[in-house]
Amino acid sequence: MKKTKVIVLAENALTTPGRLVRYINSLNQPVLVKETCFGAYIEGEEDLVDTLAQKIRNFERNRIFCKDRGYAIWDKRRCRAFRGGGPREGFHQLEAEQRVLDKVGLALDNIDKNGIMPIDQLRAKEEELIKRESKIPVEEFKKIIDKVLGSKNEA
Incomplete structure (x- = not known):
């Protein structure tokens, strides 16, 4: 079964969307990759996408975040190229989520360094x-x- 994941870079990530896509392509796996302004989409077989998502997150730990996407990358119902432009449904939510990821990353860094507080x-x-x-x-x-x-x- 196919699966699509959204890969989102935190604002304080050192990785750029272009570098992220080059890294994903360098893994030489049978997945479709699309660069976006916030990171990338990856699409392929479910188990492979889940495995790759974990590997991608470790590329820049605590600065790269992943979540499932309900639609395929080129789904005509969601893709701006087929809808005549404008933000896709859910874009503003994703934008709001991305704005807090740098803080989430810093909190995760703190947990990595000091462990979880009792x-x-x-x-x-x-x-x-x-x-x-x-x-x-x-x-x-x-x-x-x-x-x-x-x-x-x-x-």
Whole structure:
């Protein structure tokens, strides 16, 4: 059975889409590869695509991400070449996902370096952040506003 995967580069990846495609082609596997502005698509037999996706991710660990795509690369219902241009359905979602991948990669780097934080430590940090970021009472907020506006009026 055929499968298509989306290969997405994080913003802080050293690899470019062109370099990524050259690397995939250098693996000399029977897959179809298409360069995109965010990385590439690969399409081929399901097991091979899954195996290649893992190898591709390791090319630049924590900076290359993969997900399944529901349509073939040249599917006329989705391909801009057949639809007259414009962004394809789901492009803006993919664009939003790509914007956070650099942060996900840095978090994965941290896990690689320090291991996974035990859940009790994680919960303690979460509680600390919630306390620190908790809402202030309305009266205190009004005092802050008065102080700021008062100092501007005096200047």
